[in-house]
Amino acid sequence: MSAAAIPVEQIKTITMSIYRFDPTLDKKPYMQDLVIAIPTDKDIMVLDALHLAKEQEPSLSYRRSCREGVCGSDGMNINGKNGLACVTPLSEVLKRGKITLRPMPGLPVVRDLIVDMKQFFDQLEKVKPYLITKSDNPDIERMQTPEDREELDGLYECILCGCCSTSCPSFWWNPDKFLGPAALLQSWRFIADTRDEATEERLDDLEDAFSLYRCHGIMNCVSVCPKGLNPTEAISNIRNKLLTREKN
Amino acid sequence: MLVNEIINARDLPVMEFDGIIVGGGGAGMRASLQLAESGLNTAVISKVFPTRSHTVSAQGGITCAIQSDDPDDDWRWHMFDTVKGSDYIGDQEAIEYMCSEGPKAVFELEHMGLPFSRTEEGRIYQRPFGGQSKDYGKGGQATRTCAAADRTGHSLLHTLYQANLKAGTNFLNEWFAVDLVLNTDDAVVGVIAFKIETGEIYYIKSKATVLATGGAGRIYSSTTNALINSGDGIGMALRAGMPVQDIEMWQFHPTGIHGAGTLVTEGCRGEGGYLLNKDGERFMERYAPNAKDLASRDVVARSMALEILEGRGCGPNADHIFLRLDHLGPEVVHKRLPGITELSKTFAGVDPAVQPIPVVPTCHYMMGGIPTNINGQVISVDNGEDKVVEGLFAAGEVACVSVHGGNRLGGNSLLDLVVFGRAAGLFIEESMKQGVDMKNASYDDIDKALTRLNKLNASTEGEQVAVLKNKMQQNMQNNFGVFRRGDLMEKGIEELAQTRGEVDSMFLKDKSATFNTARIEALEMQNLFEVAEATAITANERKESRGAHARDDHPERDDDNWLKHSIYYSETKEVSKRDVNYRPKTVQAFQPMVRSY
Numbered sequence: 001m002s003a004a005a006i007p008v009e010q011i012k013t014i015t016m017s018i019y020r021f022d023p024t025l026d027k028k029p030y031m032q033d034l035v036i037a038i039p040t041d042k043d044i045m046v047l048d049a050l051h052l053a054k055e056q057e058p059s060l061s062y063r064r065s066c067r068e069g070v071c072g073s074d075g076m077n078i079n080g081k082n083g084l085a086c087v088t089p090l091s092e093v094l095k096r097g098k099i100t101l102r103p104m105p106g107l108p109v110v111r112d113l114i115v116d117m118k119q120f121f122d123q124l125e126k127v128k129p130y131l132i133t134k135s136d137n138p139d140i141e142r143m144q145t146p147e148d149r150e151e152l153d154g155l156y157e158c159i160l161c162g163c164c165s166t167s168c169p170s171f172w173w174n175p176d177k178f179l180g181p182a183a184l185l186q187s188w189r190f191i192a193d194t195r196d197e198a199t200e201e202r203l204d205d206l207e208d209a210f211s212l213y214r215c216h217g218i219m220n221c222v223s224v225c226p227k228g229l230n231p232t233e234a235i236s237n238i239r240n241k242l243l244t245r246e247k248n
Numbered sequence: 249m250l251v252n253e254i255i256n257a258r259d260l261p262v263m264e265f266d267g268i269i270v271g272g273g274g275a276g277m278r279a280s281l282q283l284a285e286s287g288l289n290t291a292v293i294s295k296v297f298p299t300r301s302h303t304v305s306a307q308g309g310i311t312c313a314i315q316s317d318d319p320d321d322d323w324r325w326h327m328f329d330t331v332k333g334s335d336y337i338g339d340q341e342a343i344e345y346m347c348s349e350g351p352k353a354v355f356e357l358e359h360m361g362l363p364f365s366r367t368e369e370g371r372i373y374q375r376p377f378g379g380q381s382k383d384y385g386k387g388g389q390a391t392r393t394c395a396a397a398d399r400t401g402h403s404l405l406h407t408l409y410q411a412n413l414k415a416g417t418n419f420l421n422e423w424f425a426v427d428l429v430l431n432t433d434d435a436v437v438g439v440i441a442f443k444i445e446t447g448e449i450y451y452i453k454s455k456a457t458v459l460a461t462g463g464a465g466r467i468y469s470s471t472t473n474a475l476i477n478s479g480d481g482i483g484m485a486l487r488a489g490m491p492v493q494d495i496e497m498w499q500f501h502p503t504g505i506h507g508a509g510t511l512v513t514e515g516c517r518g519e520g521g522y523l524l525n526k527d528g529e530r531f532m533e534r535y536a537p538n539a540k541d542l543a544s545r546d547v548v549a550r551s552m553a554l555e556i557l558e559g560r561g562c563g564p565n566a567d568h569i570f571l572r573l574d575h576l577g578p579e580v581v582h583k584r585l586p587g588i589t590e591l592s593k594t595f596a597g598v599d600p601a602v603q604p605i606p607v608v609p610t611c612h613y614m615m616g617g618i619p620t621n622i623n624g625q626v627i628s629v630d631n632g633e634d635k636v637v638e639g640l641f642a643a644g645e646v647a648c649v650s651v652h653g654g655n656r657l658g659g660n661s662l663l664d665l666v667v668f669g670r671a672a673g674l675f676i677e678e679s680m681k682q683g684v685d686m687k688n689a690s691y692d693d694i695d696k697a698l699t700r701l702n703k704l705n706a707s708t709e710g711e712q713v714a715v716l717k718n719k720m721q722q723n724m725q726n727n728f729g730v731f732r733r734g735d736l737m738e739k740g741i742e743e744l745a746q747t748r749g750e751v752d753s754m755f756l757k758d759k760s761a762t763f764n765t766a767r768i769e770a771l772e773m774q775n776l777f778e779v780a781e782a783t784a785i786t787a788n789e790r791k792e793s794r795g796a797h798a799r800d801d802h803p804e805r806d807d808d809n810w811l812k813h814s815i816y817y818s819e820t821k822e823v824s825k826r827d828v829n830y831r832p833k834t835v836q837a838f839q840p841m842v843r844s845y
Contacts, residue, residue: 131361
């Protein structure tokens with residue numbers, strides 16, 4: 001949507017208070033208030049509002065791609081809570097005509113609303129987020145019952161937006177040692193897959209004081225996940241698996 | 249060297265790879281996987297983190313005769329459907345290759361871990377999709393689209409990313425490729441690219457360059473496409489003097505959510521959903537008595553547009569159609585179509601298990617693209633003769649191999665990108681084994697590829713990107729949509745011609761080197777404009793109606809003159825014709841017939 005496309009009689013203004021920082025220009029970050037015109041005849045998403053703000057202030061930087069909540073680009077901190085800008089209706093977050101946007105917390109800021117996600121992806125890679133099989137592949141697909149496949153529901157849908165891990169205090173304190181909810185959800189996604197043949201190896205990798213056990217079950221991850229997934233449950237499933245393994 | 253300086257080839261650092269893949273979507277990552285597994289030094293250059301690529305938005309599935317739902321299914325029937333769907337300008341050798349190699353490519357994905365939905369027997373779940381038939385159109389509706397619920401693209405893209413991690417592919421994530429480097433022997437010898445985060449810029453040199461940059465749906469104002477779909481590969485190819493083929497052929501998906509443009513999978517109709525006009529009539533029964541709501545997309549989109557034009561649209565402005573799913577019951581809707589449920593609630597405020605979804609035909613897919621052979625090698629046309637461009641490959645939506653012709657069948661895009669991403673990878677792997685020399689580029693060659701970037705950096709005045717983009721998108725939407733007409737198209741072409749200068753000399757106010765999205769959007773805008781202009785000129789030139797190209801002033805298909813590919817070069821802005829391949833290797837060619845559903 002373009003600002004020019006909104007008929008004059010259907011305009012109201014809102015204030016977007018946005019975290020700004022370009023390391024090449026700014027000594028330190030600051031909050032910039034941008035007053036933008038939005039349509040009154042329909043609700044728009046926070047991402048649409050950002051586009052309108054960017055028309056006014058082209059240097060404003062944020063990531064975006066699919067604009068429908070499936071690519072995971074535009075995770076950000078909206079009025080203090082992490083979420084995806086593209087599937088957050090403005091009406092739900094507008095408070096007295098104002099909305100505050102900051103980058104996701106806990107990761108270094110590259111510029112404005114863009115964070116450096118290296119730490120996040122490094123942790124993901126540690127869980128070997130791919131199917132490991134040792135037996136030979138059949139000529140057709142590997143068989144899996146619908147019930148076994150259902151075990152992956154609530155796990156495979158993760159979009160790697162980072163909303164969960166960057167709202168997790170344990171990840172803030174130990175982003176290099178605690179794998180964080182997103183990576184652990186993926187870990188469980190492969191342990192839970194009946195086709196995977198590396199469960200023991202995966203569990204071995206998690207058996208230290210930090211990787212998994214730094215989760216204290218406060219469930220911030222669950223409360224912010226834009227896909228309604230439950231990393232805390234996945235983490236407790238892995239714990240159970242580790243515990244029962246020790247008993248044997 | 250930073251991207252915001254005026255850059256001289258002599259100062260530019262160089263990186264070298266055996267193969268580079270521009271684009272980290274399905275086609276790119278299938279190609280890179282092949283190369284990385286064969287031990288070649290491979291890099292994927294992706295302007296977004298790979299799982300943010302637009303493949304992620306594909307929903308309904310990947311069409312392939314894997315004989316799960318129907319043990320008697322036959323890839324030749326799939327081939328027949330695809331040829332018919334293409335309105336007979338799909339290349340039959342390529343379609344034969346895609347349909348027959350497809351099962352291998354799909355089983356490989358499953359072996360990599362793609363979480364397909366399953367049948368009671370434990371096999372991959374398949375659903376019916378539009379334009380599918382058994383027994384060469386004589387056996388009724390087929391059930392051929394392999395699905396992971398309605399998140400097949402997401403599952404496929406993530407699986408390929410995972411497999412590439414396992415294979416040790418080098419990822420240059422959030423790097424932007426500016427232009428191809430072409431040497432004086434007309435060989436492609438890599439690209440100019442910069443790291444978006446820091447602005448560090450390089451000449452990335454390679455023996456093989458694969459364009460896998462996806463589509464360009466953002467030339468229209470209403471599209472299902474991601475914001476990143478800016479036709480970067482098409483822009484790069486046209487500027488380097490390569491042609492595009494059948495670029496006038498744009499698919500309008502019947503069911504984009506009204507107002508938002510987000511996609512609602514054809515799988516909804518595959519699962520039993522149907523379309524209704526304001527009178528509650530299942531109007532597709534009138535337009536396609538046999539296939540009804542599962543006719544080809546071009547047919548359904550036109551029928552919907554006609555219903556709306558003739559005043560039978562739904563809603564206060566009679567400007568959309570209803571897609572009804574509630575009769576399927578919440579069990580089917582929530583289990584088979586969970587993503588659609590989520591999208592409908594978010595973008596239309598309706599729960600499809602209870603209320604119909606308001607939908608309109610929405611720009612969805614670019615059937616045309618850079619012409620290639622089945623090995624992914626880019627073809628240029630010289631005096632009517634095909635000529636392979638050395639060092640350059642294309643696969644996926646950016647390519648036109650051509651398996652979709654005038655109209656793509658649902659579920660064939662995911663198949664296209666894995667089959668031909670794989671084919672390009674296999675071919676490059678094999679030729680590297682035979683030995684390919686690293687070719688060089690002169691400073692002059694490299695400077696040429698830096699031209700537009702330097703111009704943008706030097707800009708001190710000019711039009712803003714957003715203004716130019718809105719203007720172009722409105723123009724394309726109004727004059728090159730579902731129905732086309734000569735006089736309107738000419739008006740549109742003239743407007744584009746007037747804008748061309750402004751696009752070439754846009755103003756980039758923000759010159760920062762750090763994650764400068766304004767610079768990216770400016771470079772993308774120039775790519776979009778190349779696609780828009782090519783589309784407009786070629787659409788006006790094809791004086792017939794075929795597949796997705798429907799002209800009010802030339803309503804009939806004209807096989808005498810236009811059973812041909814269109815070929816367009818941006819240097820001359822001229823359109824020529826290229827023969828369609830009617831030489832499959834193992835079956836008899838399917839000859840043009842009247843296309844009815």
